[in-house]
Amino acid sequence: MPISPFKLTDLEIQNFSPKNGEQLIADGNCLFVRVRGNSKSFRYTYTHHLTKKKVHISLGAYRKLSLADARIKTKEFNELRKQRIDPKEHWLSQTIYKNNNALVNFELLTRSWLATIESSLSEKYYRNIERAFENHLFVYIGSIRLEDITQSIIIDALRPLERQGKHETLRKLYLNIKKVMDFGVISGIIKSHALIYSRDVFTKPKPQLFPALKPNEIAELLSTTSNADLHPKTHSLFLWQLESMTRPSEACSVKWSDIDMKKKVWVIPGTKMKNRKEHHVCITDTMFSILHEMHAFRGSSDYVFPSFSDPGGHMNSQTVNSMLKRVGFAGRTVSHGLRALASTTLNELDYDRDIIEIALAHVDKNEVRATYNRAEYKKQRRLLAEGWSQIIENGRKGINPVEETW
Structure with a gap:
């Protein structure tokens, strides 16, 4: 049988x-x-x-x-x-075109829109979008016909997310709902829709600042992490993120091909940046030392910080966050707070505020570059990177850059 x-x-x-x-x-x-x-x-x-x-x-x-x-x-x-x-x-x-669009509901139109965007997105990003619709919308409005979709129906379907405090999920989902309905109009499936995104419809989230250490606590941070029982890759990733002033997701996903050894620059592709624009980071001598140490773990990986479990992947963006909790900094700082620590320290030491903002990728370099000629701009970027690196080196020796005065 x-x-x-x-x-x-x-x-x-x-x-x-x-x-x-x-x-x-x-x-x-x-x-x-x-x-x-x-x-x-x-x-x-x-x-x-x-x-x-x-x-x-x-x-x-x-x-x-x-x-x-x-x-x-x-x-x-x-x-x-x-x-x-x-x-x-x-x-x-x-499903859609055979029936002359007469039986199309919200879920079918959404599936059609998802199919058109799938090839242009990473699998993970696509699945996040699809999962958001499946988990939060289809159960409420998936079977509703398109001509019956109104602003109030969409708002009511999203209220549970508002009550749960998932404001960012709500915002992204609402914007994607509008894209779905726009797709329906462009495709000729519906004549029009009346959805208008407005932040005023939902309660606004209270801004939450990342907890961060003060400049006079840098020595404690470096002493604690240096003496902790950490895997060399974890400690190196922490130092790389601290030195480079980058976001956790940017630091952990750096590739060897992103490093320009001759120009001493790390080029972060726009696809990895929050503002979707390419960002350059000056590589200091300390960062070169980290690269040298990480070369021993390279193997066949494309990533400077290869994953512990996935041979083709990189370390998790939450690795440094978890490490900081383990060594005693829970509630005092998070990995993203390392950027705030750098910003506060450098501003208190009177470094050029514009250059600091560029280094943190808070502003477009072209918005500031007009103030400097090309040579001066590069010089200021390099001086800032080396100055911050020296502050970190002094912290390893127990010297804080700014003593508490309040």
């Missing part, structure tokens, strides 16, 4: 409960059951034959769609792939 390519049973699906968060259970032939809390649904996941990226298709909620029907749909999709027809594109075209 031939062995079935499928391995799950209805009973197994009914009884399965994830230990935490979200979990995918493989059934076979690219069919998965997605379990999140008490919610269970079918998902078809495959690799696009051209982009080589992972693509996900939500087939429907478990019970509303039976396991047998999900397997039938899976076989249909696999047959399409054998003919080099993309299942997601085919499914969307059949």
